[in-house]
Amino acid sequence: MGHKEDLLEGAKRCLLEKGYGRTTARDIVAASGTNLASIGYHYGSKDALLQQAFLAVTEEWGERVSPEGDGGAPELPADPYERFHAVWARLIGAAEASRPVWKLQTEVVTRLDDDEKLREAIKEPQREGRLGIAEGMLGIDPEADPEKARVAGLLLQALATGVMIQWMVDPDTAPSADDLTEGLKVLMGE
Numbered sequence: 001m002g003h004k005e006d007l008l009e010g011a012k013r014c015l016l017e018k019g020y021g022r023t024t025a026r027d028i029v030a031a032s033g034t035n036l037a038s039i040g041y042h043y044g045s046k047d048a049l050l051q052q053a054f055l056a057v058t059e060e061w062g063e064r065v066s067p068e069g070d071g072g073a074p075e076l077p078a079d080p081y082e083r084f085h086a087v088w089a090r091l092i093g094a095a096e097a098s099r100p101v102w103k104l105q106t107e108v109v110t111r112l113d114d115d116e117k118l119r120e121a122i123k124e125p126q127r128e129g130r131l132g133i134a135e136g137m138l139g140i141d142p143e144a145d146p147e148k149a150r151v152a153g154l155l156l157q158a159l160a161t162g163v164m165i166q167w168m169v170d171p172d173t174a175p176s177a178d179d180l181t182e183g184l185k186v187l188m189g190e
Helices: 003-018 025-032 036-043 046-065 080-093 095-114 116-138 146-169 177-187
Strands: none
Touching: 003 025, 003 036, 003 046, 003 095, 025 036, 025 046, 036 046, 046 095, 046 116, 080 095, 080 116, 080 146, 080 177, 095 116, 095 146, 116 146
């Protein structure tokens, strides 16, 4: 790897260990084995590097917890409730390992009112994430039915955020895949 890749990897480690607001340029340099000038040369600024690192962390997390995260597209159940349960079981099963990523995401959200560049940097990846979650959890092809994928993704993204917060606050009473599936059935009138 070159300095650019080393910086990105170092910044990702710092974000997960120290958080967005507490990571300094010197921390990144120490974690990457590079030098301060490399940040400006490759990324323009520490903030631009942190934005790229944050996007990379969240994308990598999404890939790990997606149904395809084990290296191949598994056969998910055809029944929508069983499919919903299977995907949520995977996501919730990774809750403890995901905690540093969730903590980072929560911190970043609290910074958005004061950091317009950060807000702009994450808008498009958030939109893409909605489509990805609709495809991964419900099997909706965003190219075949973009509006259906968009609205399903909005709902699933909102649900994922709520589940994440509940797991961070109190894992003992946070929802399980069974709880979420049963709750969905109640909402659907079953």
